[in-house]
Amino acid sequence: MLKIGKILLYAAAVVLALLPVVPVALLFLLAFSEHPVFIEGFTLKNFEFLKTGVLFPEHPVYSKLYPNVYTVMVNTFLLALGNMLLVVLVASMAAYVISRYSFKGRSALLGAFLVIHGVPASVLLIALYYMLRAMGLLNTLAGVILVKMSVDLPLGVWVLKGFYDGIPWDTEIAALVDGTSRFGAFFRVMLPLVSPGLFAVGLFSFLSGWGEYVFVYTFIQSSTNWTFSLLIQSLFGEMGGINLALVAALSIVYLIPVLVIFLVGEKYLVRVTIGGVKG
Amino acid sequence: MGLSREASKKILMLAMLLPAVAVIILFLAVPAALTLLISLTELDYRFQWIWCGLENYARLFSSPVLQLIVKATAIYVAGTLAFNTLMGLAIALISTHVHDALGTFVRAVWLLPRVLPSVIWALLMMWIFSPLEHGFLNSLIVRAGGSPVPWTFLYYWPFLFIVNGFIGSSLSGIIFSSAIKSIPQDYIIAAKLDGASGFTIVRRIILPMIKWHIAFFVAYNTLSLLASFEYIMLTLNGGPGFYSTEVMILHAYHLAFGQYMVAMDFGYAATIVTILLVVGLALSVIYWRVFRLRRLMIEPKLE
Numbered sequence: 001m002l003k004i005g006k007i008l009l010y011a012a013a014v015v016l017a018l019l020p021v022v023p024v025a026l027l028f029l030l031a032f033s034e035h036p037v038f039i040e041g042f043t044l045k046n047f048e049f050l051k052t053g054v055l056f057p058e059h060p061v062y063s064k065l066y067p068n069v070y071t072v073m074v075n076t077f078l079l080a081l082g083n084m085l086l087v088v089l090v091a092s093m094a095a096y097v098i099s100r101y102s103f104k105g106r107s108a109l110l111g112a113f114l115v116i117h118g119v120p121a122s123v124l125l126i127a128l129y130y131m132l133r134a135m136g137l138l139n140t141l142a143g144v145i146l147v148k149m150s151v152d153l154p155l156g157v158w159v160l161k162g163f164y165d166g167i168p169w170d171t172e173i174a175a176l177v178d179g180t181s182r183f184g185a186f187f188r189v190m191l192p193l194v195s196p197g198l199f200a201v202g203l204f205s206f207l208s209g210w211g212e213y214v215f216v217y218t219f220i221q222s223s224t225n226w227t228f229s230l231l232i233q234s235l236f237g238e239m240g241g242i243n244l245a246l247v248a249a250l251s252i253v254y255l256i257p258v259l260v261i262f263l264v265g266e267k268y269l270v271r272v273t274i275g276g277v278k279g
Numbered sequence: 280m281g282l283s284r285e286a287s288k289k290i291l292m293l294a295m296l297l298p299a300v301a302v303i304i305l306f307l308a309v310p311a312a313l314t315l316l317i318s319l320t321e322l323d324y325r326f327q328w329i330w331c332g333l334e335n336y337a338r339l340f341s342s343p344v345l346q347l348i349v350k351a352t353a354i355y356v357a358g359t360l361a362f363n364t365l366m367g368l369a370i371a372l373i374s375t376h377v378h379d380a381l382g383t384f385v386r387a388v389w390l391l392p393r394v395l396p397s398v399i400w401a402l403l404m405m406w407i408f409s410p411l412e413h414g415f416l417n418s419l420i421v422r423a424g425g426s427p428v429p430w431t432f433l434y435y436w437p438f439l440f441i442v443n444g445f446i447g448s449s450l451s452g453i454i455f456s457s458a459i460k461s462i463p464q465d466y467i468i469a470a471k472l473d474g475a476s477g478f479t480i481v482r483r484i485i486l487p488m489i490k491w492h493i494a495f496f497v498a499y500n501t502l503s504l505l506a507s508f509e510y511i512m513l514t515l516n517g518g519p520g521f522y523s524t525e526v527m528i529l530h531a532y533h534l535a536f537g538q539y540m541v542a543m544d545f546g547y548a549a550t551i552v553t554i555l556l557v558v559g560l561a562l563s564v565i566y567w568r569v570f571r572l573r574r575l576m577i578e579p580k581l582e
Contacts (some may be wrong), residue, residue, distance in 0.1 A: 002515060013377045017385045020445060023403045026415060030406075037413040084357060091469055097292050111301070112404050115563040120367065120506040122528060123552050123559070126545050127310035133326070135522050150306030153299060156344050170417050211396030214509050218536055229398040233513065244406065244413070251399050262394050265401030266387045269394065270453060 029256075031248035046249035055235075055246070066231065067223045075141060076210060076227040076254075082145040083152060083209030088202045090149070091156030092194070096186055098157065099164035101171075108160075113154040122150040125218055132219055140224055143214050152208050156201045159272050163197030164190065190230070200268035203261050207269075210257060228254040284309070311556060318549035334369050335550040342521060344530070346550075352526040355443075355511070356504045358436055362444030364493065369450020372481060374452070375459045386456060389449040401513035404442045405431075425462055439524060442510050451496050458489040498566045505562075506555055508532060527551050 026039070036040035049055050049278075053070040056063045098110060121128075128147055129138070137143030167190065175185040175193070213229040220226065226234075232254060235247050262269070293566070318336070321329040339345060370389055374382035392400055407415040410429035411526035431438050433496035462485065469481050486493075508529040511517070517533065534548035542548075 003296075009373065010377055010381070012369075013373050013381055016373055017381070017388050020388050023400075023407060024391065024395070026407070027399070027403055033540055038418055039415075084361070085292050090298045090302060093295035097296045101288075105294065111567065115560070116303065116569070120503055121307070122508060122532075123506045124307065124310040124314060126549050126552060127313035128306070129535070130313065130317065130322075130326070130545070131310060147306060150302045153302055157299060182288065186295075207394050211394075211398070213397050213513065223302055231395055232402065233398050236398075238403070243524065247402065250404065254396060255399060258394055258396065262391060266390060269390055270386070 005248055012185045019255050024255075027248055027251060030245055031252045033245045033248075036243045036245045042092075046245045047253075049246075050253070052073070052142055063224035065223075066235070067226050068251075071224060072226050072228055073253075076229075077226060078141055078146055079148070079212065079216070079227055080206045080257075082141070083148045083212075084177055084202050084206040085154045086145065086149040087152045087205040091153055091160050092191065092198060095157045095160035096164055096190060099161045110158075114158050117154040117158065119149070122182055122214060125214070129218060138219055139188075139221050139225060141202065143211070143218075144210070144219050147215055147219070148212055149205070152268060155272070159204075160194065160197050163194040167193050196268065197271075199265070200272050203265040203268055206270040207258060306466070314549050314556060315553050317545055318553045320546045322545040322549075324543040335547045336556045338547060339514060339550050344525075347522045348525055348527045350528045351426070351522065351524055352505070352528075354436060355439065355526050356501060359443045359447065359504055362440045363447035363451050366444060366448035366494065367580065368493075370448060370452030371455030371459055375456055376477075382456075386449070386452055389445075390454055392445040393449045397509050397513060400446070401510055404438070405514055408438055431515060431568055433526055435515055435519055439515065440522070441512060442514055443504075443507075446510070447500060447504075451500070452516060454492055454496055455489055458492040460487055462488050495566075495570050498562070498570065501564070502562050504561055506559060516546050528555060531555075 029039045031046055032042050032044070033039045033046070034043045048067050054063050055066050066213040096277075098106060115146070132138045132143045132147070135143070137146070147200065171193065172185050172189060175189040176182070178187065211229065212227070213233065215229050215231070216230055220230070228250075232247060232250055235250065236244075319330060319332060321331050321334075370385060374385040376382075377385075408430040409415070409417065410427070410432050412418065412421055412427050414427070414430070416430065421427055466484055466488075467480055467555055475483070506527060506528050510531065511524055511526060511529055515524050517523070517529055522530075528551070530550045531551040534542050534544045534551070536542065
């Protein structure tokens with residue numbers, strides 16, 4: 001009796017573990033498939049675009065509709081990197097002050113960060129569109145990066161505050177007694193100690209910028225500023241029924257950094273996930 | 280020398296806090312206020328501020344589609360929430376009762392849909408459940424001799440619950456798992472000694488002990504689901520047919536940015552958004568009080 005229960009439990013766990021993995025595995029099979037819409041055989045021909053970045057070399061007119069894959073790759077990377085650097089920089093400073101000093105409005109500020117994080121930024125799209133337009137940042141990657149980092153910032157502050165809270169005061173006081181300034185203590189003692197936190201928030205913001213769709217779709221018009229998400233969505237919309245394997249191959253290229261970060265930093269991402277609460 | 284200690288401390292604090300506060304005000308607080316103002320205007324593609332008072336609100340409340348979008352929002356939020364919570368419970372209960380390595384692995388793979396770019400997840404789901412013959416499920420059915428099922432036409436709500444639910448369940452799974460792990464083992468051992476079955480232990484001990492975590496997740500998830508539309512937009516985009524899955528925030532998006540930027544009815548769209556913002560803020564304040572969130576938000580340091 002007990003044995004059967006145990007076997008059923010393990011079977012359920014295995015099924016549960018397979019559920020999210022199967023779709024991704026299917027994507028890989030499709031990307032290497034000889035048939036354009038069904039999974040059949042194995043070939044590398046779907047990845048031909050990697051040579052020149054041109055998606056449809058045999059159809060020059062059609063190709064012109066889409067930006068070069070490498071341009072898109074650079075744009076996506078800039079967005080992810082810009083988001084990561086800004087979030088880590090700004091959040092690491094703010095979280096330090098919030099964790100270490102008591103000042104008027106401290107809990108109000110923390111509360112505001114939490115509330116802001118709870119309400120998705122999608123509700124602000126109209127106003128943000130208006131503002132970016134007024135600032136001349138519409139249709140630029142810089143505009144998207146600014147919006148994106150402001151959305152990811154509250155989570156970064158919350159998570160990093162947790163990491164700073166976990167470091168005993170003694171460490172900092174020791175540094176101060178040894179004669180360094182408060183800023184020196186922050187920069188040379190505290191930052192290295194919270195580096196797992198910086199790493200976690202950095203990975204998370206990089207992924208968040210890398211995968212961003214709505215802001216790019218809404219704020220960017222010209223295809224030279226496209227990111228992977230726009231290119232894939234556009235191709236899937238127009239070619240979904242014709243050459244799905246090509247779209248899948250492009251998706252695999254798009255996925256490589258995500259999978260690497262997932263494998264390397266899964267336990268860091270978990271900490272960000274619990275720190276910031278969003279479904 | 281020069282500055283006193285107190286003054287230099289103030290300057291340091293200010294300098295380190297200022298960027299974050301400036302960003303929050305400029306890109307989150309100002310837009311929130313701006314949304315409210317825009318909802319009182321006829322702002323459109325000309326970007327002129329023509330004040331019209333509450334006219335947009337009157338228009339919305341007499342709109343024939345209001346009922347449709349409110350109903351769609353209710354179904355979407357309730358269904359996804361149910362999926363997220365139940366799947367999270369399943370992940371948490373199963374992964375804490377098997378060998379630790381397998382349990383950690385289960386929780387880890389459920390993070391995968393969450394870290395995948397939204398476009399890829401949407402594309403995968405659209406392909407697997409495609410109503411056409413080349414959809415993955417249908418290609419299996421056809422090969423087995425059956426006739427293709429129009430999944431997304433017939434079962435559009437379950438489809439959306441699955442698409443969105445796979446994203447949200449990792450969070451509930453992780454929250455519930457850490458709650459279950461913090462239950463003292465004595466309780467469970469004592470219950471086992473008394474002859475309680477596994478099912479009874481779950482129902483009588485585990486579930487009551489994590490009920491606050493469940494309530495917290497439900498509350499918080501409701502808030503984020505109310506205003507999320509990315510995966511609906513990427514998959515069914517309000518369809519199939521007339522507004523069957525057009526939730527409020529997606530409707531606002533369509534009114535403002537439409538398809539290929541033809542709509543640009545910003546003033547009217549901002550009305551719906553303002554209502555969602557007010558509901559969202561009200562809910563946040565209630566949750567803040569009920570769950571004493573500050574305490575709960577510090578807790579996740581465990582691990």
